[in-house]
Every structure is written in structure tokens, then in C-alpha cells.
Amino acid sequence: MKTAGNTILITGGGSGIGRELARRFNDLGNTVIVAGRRLPALQDTIDGRTGMHAMPVDIEAPEAVRAFAGRVIAEFPSLNVLINNAGIMHREDLTRSRELGKAEDTIVTNLLGPIRLINALVDQLRTQPDAAIVNVTSGLAFVPLCHTPTYNATKAALHSYTVSLRDQLKGSVEVIELVPPAVQTELTPGQSTRDGYMPLNAFIGEVMTLFLRRPTPKEILVNRVEFLRWAERDGHFEQAVELLSAH
Template sequence: MIISGRRRAHLDEVIAANPGMEAIELDVADPASIDTVAARLIADQPDLNVLINNAGIMLPDRAAGRIDDRLLVDTVNTNLVGPIRLTSALVEHLKGKDNALIAYTSSVLGFVPMAVTAVHSATKAALHSYVLSQRFLLKPARIRVLEIAPPWVRTDLMNSREAEQAMPLEQFIAETMSILATDVDEILVENAKAFRSNPGPNEHALVNGFNQQALALFSAAA
């Protein structure tokens, strides 16, 4: 297993705690970094047959007013453009491998957007759309394309580690690993299923109710 990220110190901490892992520095928002890392992986790891796209930014924005341009560009590049570029750099290599798999971490916010993180939610909706297209097109190459769509989980995103309403990380991991052992293409834990089923002509009720609750939570935490 090879993990990647921008910060070498964080990578070293993870591989020190998990003997057998390797790490490589990668900035998914930088096309040159993607090209360099992809070429190195193909040369050094010719048997590589799995790619998991997991990078993400989630910050509050101002969809009702002027959006900070740096936040907008960074979020779109990291959450959407980066995974597309990285997959594009490796997909021809993966076509020649047995049991090849590409996975993307999207979010239930791609189905039910959170108004206070409108840009993040929009990137996840776009990523879901891209996954549907790529899954269809890669069927002849026998490459599985998975989408992991987490609900609210206790992670560093939006300082959620202590959020009681969020799903415990250990529970999310356990449920996700169990589903990954099946042949489904969308990895949805139980807490995510209502969000996935929501889009349609009557979707506004859940979207509005969800955002009213979210605003109340953020206001109470402020």
C-alpha cells in the first residue's frame, strides 16, 4: 500500500505506525506533481492495480454573497480537478492490470448539499456525475469504478472530531470495509442511504430541513 499527501511529516507518521506501507509526496492540485508521481509509480510499481482518490477540502463559504476566489479555486482543484487528473494519468496503466479498481471518496453532500459549504457540496455532486460516466466507459476494460459517499463522520473536516451527531469514525470504517467486500459500486453506510435516495422532483424538503438543522448546529457552536 502506498499513501500520498502534501506533508511529508504526516506521511512519515502514518508509515511509522503501519509497517509495510510506503509513502510518496503528492499535491493533487498541481498538474506537474501528478504527472511526476504517476510516472514514478508506473516505473517503480508496475503491478499497481488500485487507485483510491481521497483528497478533499471542506470550508465554509458564502453562497449568498461574494465567494472568496482562493477558496473556490482551491476547493474545485482539490476535490474535483485533482482526482480527475490523477486518474487520467494512471488509467491507461490500470487498463492492463487484472482486478483493476478506481475508487473516489465523494460525500452524501453531493446528493443533499450543505448550504454553508456550497462549493464543497457542488464539487462532490460533480464528482458523482463524473464517476457515473467513467464507470460506464471503463466497463469494457473491466476496471471497477467505486464511489464511497460518507455521511457526517467524526474527522478533522469542519472540526467534527467531537461532534456527537456525526458518525463515529471506527463505525464508519467497519461498515465501509464490510460493504467493500461485496460487489456493489456505491459504498453507502446505513447513515448515507436516505441522502442517496433523496434527489428527485421532491428533493427540496430534505435539503431545506437538513440545512435548517445544520445552521442551528453551527450557530450553537459559534
């Protein structure tokens, strides 16, 4: 993936990993559009910067995604990189019947959202030089945290979808998967200061080093996520599940 001179759209750009990725790519000389539900948070991301733009989007509504994609293409016809980063995470108790609103919202945001946005922008991306799609999954796609079952399932599904997408777009659009470990962000309450989680700045620094490699790895894996990514291959899957549950 080319790391300078792109026009990049990043979802979930109002906080956490999305905000820091947007700023780092902007620092490298890219035009960056940050998208998300909350315009004030997006404006905070781009405040005082040149070559950055904020565009709100509600990815829960298919028609809103199509309209948003049309607006992005109209205003930024050189768009050539999409980074699907938006996500939500909820704890769930599966031991009794419950309302499924949070589970359904998680599926829409974490899985249907990227699928809808890729579908709306793939024709645009295929016409652009140096086009790329980056899907942000999670180490929990490979080893589940049993308290957040729907989140884990959506990230596992997005990993699988990314593999298929990479194969089908081979030769026209580069497809990369970014796999974070537990990072100190605002994804869940208290997570930004939680002991044992990877500091956000350290995570982003390692990620950007990996993006600068040539060729770009098809999976961006910081050292801390390797234990989860290769747990099944290396024969410690059950141990990893137990460790996550205990933590």
C-alpha cells in the first residue's frame, strides 16, 4: 500500500484507533476524510490540520451509506483508500433470554457496515491507481473473549470476508487486515486507562512501521497480538481462551 499521496476515507475517525490512524496518515502527506456518527468528535480529530475533512455517516441505514458514498466520490473523486475501522463492543450474558438490541447493533456496525461501504465504493476504488481497502478486525476474531460473544463473532466474520475480498480483488485493489490486540481506547467504558492493555500511541507507532514495509503485509500484526492470531496453529487455543476469560 502506498503511504503518501492517497485520498483516504477512515470510518470511526472520531476517537481511538481511527483518530490516530487518520492523523498519522495525514502526517505522511495524505488527504484524509474521517467519518462517523458524531460530527463534533470528527471535527476534534481534524482541528488545526490541513488536508483533513469530516463527514458524518449513519452506517446503520443502507440508504444513508449509499448517499454518503455518493457524496464522498463527488467531493473527493481521487478517493483510493478505504479503512473500515468503526466498531462497537458490548458485554452479553448468554445464560438467560434477553433483548437482542445490543447484539443486533453490533452486527450492523461491525459487519454489515463495512460490507455496505465496500459495496458502495468498490467500483470507485477499482478505477483508482494504488487502491486499497483496510479492514480493522481484532485479535478476538481468532480467540474469543467469552463475555463479548457477538463482538468476537463479527470480527471473525469480517476476517473471513476480508480473505474472500482479497482473492476477488486481486490485481485491482490491495486488501489488508489490521488486527489490534486489547488497546487503551474508548471502545468500552474505562478501557482507555485499563492496566494490561496496549497504550494507544505504542500500538499506532508499531502499526505505522508495518504499513511502511515493502511489500505491505496482508495482515498488520503488532507483536502483542501474535499470541491470539496464531493460537490455534501453535496449539495453545484453549489456554488463550482461559487466559482471556480470567483477565
